[in-house]
Amino acid sequence: MPSNPTPLAEVTETREHVHAALTRTSTGHEDLRELESGLDSLQSDSDRKHRIDWTRILLPIAALVVLVLIWQFYVSLGLKRRDQVPGPLDVMNQMAVLWTEGKVQESVWTSLQRGIVGFVISVAIATPVGLLLAQVAPLRRAFGPLISGLQVLPSVAWVPAAIIWFGLTDATVYFVVFMGAIPSIINGLISGVDQIPPQYRRVGTVLGASRLQMALQVILPAALPGYLGGLKQGWAFSWRSLMAAEIIAVGGTIGFGLGSLLDQGRDLSDMAMVMAAILLILAVGILIELLVFGPIEKRLLRRRGLLAGSTR
Amino acid sequence: MPVVLEHLGKRFGDGAPVLDDVNANIKQGEFVALLGASGCGKSTLLNIIAGLEAPTSGALEVPSDGAAFMFQDAALFPWLTARENIELALKLRGVGKAERRTKAQELLELVHLGSAGDKRPHELSGGMRQRVSLARSLAQDRQLLLMDEPFAALDAITRDLLHDELERIWKETGRTIVFVTHNVREAVRLGQRVLLLSSRPGRVVQEWAVTEEHRTDAGLAGQLTGVITARLREEIRRHAK
Numbered sequence: 324m325p326s327n328p329t330p331l332a333e334v335t336e337t338r339e340h341v342h343a344a345l346t347r348t349s350t351g352h353e354d355l356r357e358l359e360s361g362l363d364s365l366q367s368d369s370d371r372k373h374r375i376d377w378t379r380i381l382l383p384i385a386a387l388v389v390l391v392l393i394w395q396f397y398v399s400l401g402l403k404r405r406d407q408v409p410g411p412l413d414v415m416n417q418m419a420v421l422w423t424e425g426k427v428q429e430s431v432w433t434s435l436q437r438g439i440v441g442f443v444i445s446v447a448i449a450t451p452v453g454l455l456l457a458q459v460a461p462l463r464r465a466f467g468p469l470i471s472g473l474q475v476l477p478s479v480a481w482v483p484a485a486i487i488w489f490g491l492t493d494a495t496v497y498f499v500v501f502m503g504a505i506p507s508i509i510n511g512l513i514s515g516v517d518q519i520p521p522q523y524r525r526v527g528t529v530l531g532a533s534r535l536q537m538a539l540q541v542i543l544p545a546a547l548p549g550y551l552g553g554l555k556q557g558w559a560f561s562w563r564s565l566m567a568a569e570i571i572a573v574g575g576t577i578g579f580g581l582g583s584l585l586d587q588g589r590d591l592s593d594m595a596m597v598m599a600a601i602l603l604i605l606a607v608g609i610l611i612e613l614l615v616f617g618p619i620e621k622r623l624l625r626r627r628g629l630l631a632g633s634t635r
Numbered sequence: 636m637p638v639v640l641e642h643l644g645k646r647f648g649d650g651a652p653v654l655d656d657v658n659a660n661i662k663q664g665e666f667v668a669l670l671g672a673s674g675c676g677k678s679t680l681l682n683i684i685a686g687l688e689a690p691t692s693g694a695l696e697v698p699s700d701g702a703a704f705m706f707q708d709a710a711l712f713p714w715l716t717a718r719e720n721i722e723l724a725l726k727l728r729g730v731g732k733a734e735r736r737t738k739a740q741e742l743l744e745l746v747h748l749g750s751a752g753d754k755r756p757h758e759l760s761g762g763m764r765q766r767v768s769l770a771r772s773l774a775q776d777r778q779l780l781l782m783d784e785p786f787a788a789l790d791a792i793t794r795d796l797l798h799d800e801l802e803r804i805w806k807e808t809g810r811t812i813v814f815v816t817h818n819v820r821e822a823v824r825l826g827q828r829v830l831l832l833s834s835r836p837g838r839v840v841q842e843w844a845v846t847e848e849h850r851t852d853a854g855l856a857g858q859l860t861g862v863i864t865a866r867l868r869e870e871i872r873r874h875a876k
């Protein structure tokens with residue numbers, strides 16, 4: 324037994340000080356349950372219904388209409404030659420022509436398919452690498468700066484090298500996409516891991532998680548918001564790199580993508596075609612954000628209770 | 636003896652020792668309240684017992700299967716529901732999938748949250764979160780349960796209620812509990828034995844037994860609280876300049 328002095332219940336003064344909390348609070352089990360369920364229902368949120376928020380749909384459309392009107396107004400001032408600055412209607416017509424020729428469908432499909440395949444492969448490579456770097460300090464010290472550097476390096480810079488190595492093939496396009504997407508996904512994952520409250524790891528340890536369990540059951544889900552940010556950025560980099568590669572590397576066995584369409588417009592000095600291609604590239608970007616990343620991110624944040632008070 | 640601490644010491648880096656010559660024995664099934672002023676090293680001591688940190692000197696004996704731990708903030712994983720949080724603890728212990736489901740429900744019912752299992756932590760009140768956290772630490776199924784000021788952030792009514800809850804669960808499950816607190820009343824309310832830890836360096840300087848009479852007689856409990864508070868204040872005043 325301990326060697327300390329143990330004056331058991333060394334009571335000297337007597338006071339008429341009654342604290343309810345010093346003794347058992349409730350008179351019985353039933354009483355306790357009742358009190359408790361009263362507190363529970365007082366203190367927890369009642370479920371709120373999610374309704375469709377029309378401002379979310381109407382406001383962006385209104386903004387679009389305003390921009391097109393401004394564009395039309397500028398064109399109708401006649402400050403520039405029409406073939407240099409085509410109006411919205413000219414671009415619409417050009418788009419219709421391209422559609423009937425099947426070029427819109429072909430180029431969007433080719434680019435989107437490449438973008439998605441390239442992105443998915445990038446995710447598959449970057450995720451384990453990112454986890455490894457985030458978890459193993461010497462690796463992180465060794466390769467962290469390189470990865471950050473690669474993220475800053477515009478991936479277009481890889482196009483000449485890729486053409487020399489792979490020729491005018493799809494391999495060139497994919498290589499450039501990988502060099503754009505992989506570093507930013509890795510960095511997103513690492514910064515997601517860095518922001519995990521240290522408490523989570525301690526809980527994992529206390530619960531007896533092995534190294535692998537810790538990585539998959541604790542670290543990865545905890546880092547998900549940062550990881551998703553990395554994925555979004557990775558997608559943006561894939562898409563941009565893809566366009567750059569398609570514009571520069573045309574011909575050979577490379578299929579006809581949106582970048583190729585843009586380059587063709589330039590070759591033909593057809594400004595309406597160039598504008599049409601730019602709008603298509605923009606539209607794909609917006610749709611992916613609205614249909615894929617936006618909903619995933621909202622769901623993720625709402626489930627964690629992180630959405631309250633944001634302007635999303 | 637599930638826990639034996641002998642001449643335990645701890646210092647961080649080359650600073651002054653946080654713990655120095657801590658001695659204590661904790662018996663099977665005992666409820667011990669570890670009391671001390673803020674910053675005296677209670678969490679450090681608990682972390683050492685849990686194996687989250689290593690002592691710099693001395694020896695300790697703990698159950699070979701480790702200890703369950705309950706943190707001050709519930710520390711539930713926000714991406715899991717209440718039930719999934721408990722199931723994760725079972726899973727990491729190697730419990731099979733089907734059994735996890737029923738065991739988790741049992742534990743939820745033990746803390747009177749049988750119908751809140753599908754809520755996420757942010758949808759629960761602080762007291763409910765702590766009950767889920769308690770259920771999770773019980774899911775670990777360790778004889779020894781370490782609790783680090785688990786109710787410190789709760790309002791008084793909720794805390795009183797959780798005291799009753801914890802006492803009931805302790806009696807039902809027969810766990811050995813080390814309960815850390817800086818609140819004298821809480822220590823007297825819960826512990827069978829109250830150990831007072833001094834500050835800088837932390838050391839067990841005195842201990843009191845709390846009997847069943849203290850549980851029912853508020854006057855008696857009040858007296859003991861007064862005595863312990865006076866001793867704690869004396870300990871804190873020692874550091875006044």
Ligand SMILES: Nc1ncnc2c1ncn2[C@@H]1O[C@H](COP(=O)(O)OP(=O)(O)O)[C@@H](O)[C@H]1O
Binds near residue numbers: 653674675676677680
């Ligand atoms: N990881 C650490 N590194 C350095 N000092 C620490 C660390 N953890 C705790 N301390 C110091 O040890 C002392 C006791 O801390 P702690 O055990 O958290 O106290 P308590 O839980 O009793 O409030 C404090 O003065 C604190 O600053």
Ligand SMILES: [Mg+2]
Binds near residue numbers: 677679784
């Ligand atoms: Mg503490």
